[in-house]
Amino acid sequence: MGLRRLSYWQFPFVLLLLPLLLAACVASGPGATGSVSTGADPHAVEPTHAATEALQALPPLEPVTLASGEKLRVVASTQIIADVVRQVGGEYIELATLLPAGADPHSYTATPADLRTLNQAHVIFINGLGLEEAMDPVLENLEGDAVLVPVNVGVTPRSLAEEAGTGEEHGHEHDHEHGQGVDPHTWFDVRNVMIWVQNIQETLSRLDPAHAPAYQEAAERYRQELEALDREIRTAVESIPPEKRLLVTDHETLGYLAAAYGFKLVGAVLPSFSTMAAPSARELAALQEQIRSVGATAIFVGTNVNPALAEQVARDLNIAVVPIYTEELSAPDGPAPTYVAMMRYNIQAIVEALR
Structure with a gap:
């Protein structure tokens, strides 16, 4: 049996009843009390494709039958997602991560072990918004009964056009080739x-209602930690003079941070937004001129990206290359083993x- 899909085209009669169904969901459905709707949405984006708009709703979720002592089998596509899932699921889930340290989600290739893990999962958490574009063929052809859940349901995505510093000449030639111009x-x-x-x-x-109170308690505790982190970042950024708050990156990764x-x-x-793109000579020349004109002092390069091209640009301009964690965490004994630690490390390096 394949992945459970969020699709109404399999049920044509539902379209005739759609207004009544939506009204009922608003009045009494699970989305009525929370900030994120979990009901099926006819406008929801198919989660295994590179979404170019906001993901509207979680897929249908039904309790999983677990044997005595069996845990919910959960897979996360990236290390960052896995860490956030771990903060909520804790000891009550069996968690696996697809991407190992140093791997690039934009160029992922599934191993036989990955396929076994995915086919045995109850739920697979992905980023969506095109980040797992290289995984799509695998996720669309699984033999298991896992439900696919994009964690970014309810998040408003940014587009390449919104990135303030890209301009007309730098950053638009590859919009449709990589990630459809949506920042994941x-x-x-x-x-x-x-x-x-x-x-x-x-x-x-919803999948494991027996442990719902524990998940809720862990989520609330972690939300408080994230609220403190958000305040901490804002305070740190205030120490940088406004005219120096300039970001140059290896690829388009820091749009949400900037905004x-x-x-x-x-x-x-x-x-x-993808590391699989390649700049033209014209784009590099335009970027160098832009860096000179604004006086930027550093290029921030992800630890999972080959820094050679950024180092060449930095040498030409006599500016620094600063490594940061963008799409992965560090090893457990490194400086960024969790999402919270990663953000603290990055902000400190940027400041x-x-x-």
């Missing part, structure tokens, strides 16, 4: 991860480079 790096706004927590809590609680915390995006070495 939503976790750089901590408030978006608070929405993830809500989605994860509701998903785990949420008051930075200006100057540009990116790779003019795309020190710009202040």
Whole structure:
């Protein structure tokens, strides 16, 4: 049996009753008391494709029958998602992560072990918004009965056109080739991860209602930690003079950070949200001119990205290359083993480079 799909085209008669069904969901459905709707939505984006608009609703979720001592089998596509899921699910779930340390989600290739893990899962949490585009063929052809849940349901995505520093000449040639011009790096706004927590809590609680109180308690505790992190980041950014809050990156990763915390995006070495893009000579020249004109002092490069091209640009301009964690966490004994630690590490590195 394949993945459970959020599709009304299999049920044509539902379209005739849609207004009544929606009214009933609003009045008495689970979305009536929370900030994130969990009812089926005829406008919801198919989660296994590179979404180009907001993901509207969680898929239908039914309790899983678990044997005595059996835990809910959960898979997360990335390390960052896995850490947030772990904060909510704790000891009550069996958690696996697809992407190992140093892996690039934009160029993922499934191993036989990955396929076994996915086919045995009860639920698979993905980012959505095109981040797992390379995983789509695998996720669309699984033999198991897992439900696929994008954690970004309810998050408003940013587009390449919204990235303030890209301009007309830098950053638009690859919009339709990589990620459809939608920025999947939503976790750089901590408030978006608070929405993830809500989605994860509701998903785990519906699939495993016996442990719903524990999931709710853990989610609330973690939300408080995220609220403190959000305040901490805002305070740290205030220490940077406004005219120096300039971000240059290896690829378009920090749009949400800039919008949420008051930075200006100057540009990116790779003019795309995907690391699979390649800049033209014209784009690199335009970026270098933009960096010179605004006086940016650093290029921030993800630890999972080859820094060679960014280092070349930095040498030409005599500016620094600063490594940060963008799409992965560090090893457990490293500086960024959790999402919260990753954000603290990145903000400290950014502040020190710009202040």
